[in-house]
Amino acid sequence: MNEIFEWERVLLNELPAMFLIEVLVRTSVMYLVILVALRSSGKRGVKQLSVYELVLIIGLGSAAGDPMFYEDVGLLPAMLVFLTIILLYRLTTWLSGKVNKVGELLEGSAVCVIRDGRFSLENFEKEDLAQTEFFSELREKSVEHLGQVRVGLLEPTGEMSLFFYEDNDVKPGLPLIPDAYNKKHSELVKKAVYACAFCGQTKEIEKGKVECPACKRDEWVEAIDTRRIT
Ligand SMILES: [Zn+2]
Structure with a gap:
């Protein structure tokens, strides 16, 4: 020993x-x-x-x-x-x-994860993406809210390719900056355009508790429609 x-x-x-x-x-x-x-x-x-x-x-x-x-x-x-x-x-x-x-088969192909300013649910859930990681990657590409993005693809390399709306076509969308995003709530008190905190679906809501028509969850964040300044 x-x-x-x-x-x-x-x-x-x-x-x-x-x-x-x-x-x-x-x-x-x-x-x-x-x-x-x-x-x-x-x-x-x-x-x-x-x-x-x-x-x-x-x-x-x-x-x-x-x-x-x-x-x-x-x-x-x-x-x-x-x-x-x-x-x-x-x-x-x-x-x-x-x-x-x-x-x-070996590399995988590009997967569409954002379409028309919201997450493509079927792929988003299948790819098992961690939302926080995903958000930070979008922010790194200077995306302030989802309404700026027309198409987002997840490439086989793990990189994200984004294609943006023209300034005039930017829609209200889910804010990705934590300060705004963290104000999500399910009991809405004023009329506004809201974005689903999970999938980014937007909807004008009067008030009360409303289910997201796309993903059936009920947490909302007030949507913003700022343009992309690069
Ligand atoms: Zn939703």
């Missing part, structure tokens, strides 16, 4: 100190291998990773690290892993470019 905090073991796992030089060499070799592999994958910088790239990175990542410092992991098997992953990556990207169905 080893003793706790045996420094020789903690620091070097009982390997000779010279092994550190081997680590230096191993790491340098793997560094070059990673560099060559990523360049030959045809991939440039990384902004949003597609599903394939994520698989590529995870696969390469775990194969790259081990041989750098595990004495019992050789460099050649790791390089073979690299070669195999790069070939598979090229094969799947090529295939999904050639055959539409394969692309859709």
Whole structure:
């Protein structure tokens, strides 16, 4: 039984100190291998990773690290892993470019999440989107309320593409700024145009408790119709 905090073991796992030089060499070799592999994958910088790239990175990542410092992991098997992953990556990207169905299956396709100033419920619920995250992404794109957005698509990369109404066509919509949004309530006291706090459906309401005609929930926020100033 080893003793706790045996420094020789903690620091070097009982390997000779010279092994550190081997680590230096191993790491340098793997560094070059990673560099060559990523360049030959045809991939440039990384902004949003597609599903394939994520698989590529995870696969390469775990194969790259081990041989750098595990004495019992050789460099050649790791390089073979690299070669195999790069070939598979090229094969799947090529295939999904050639055959539409394969692309859709592996990457998913763009999903419409906003249409005509409100959330498309069927997709919104199916995609299991977290509302707060979704709202903050819209705000990052300078959307103050949903009435500014004609179409919103969720791309396979996870990015959101937005297409806006012309200034004159902006409709009253659900405010996305927390101060305004958090004033949601279900007991309405004055006549105004309200937006459903869940789906963004707008409706002129006198007062009282009203069910949203689209999603059947009953929390409302007073709609705003500010234009988009960019
Ligand atoms: Zn609703």
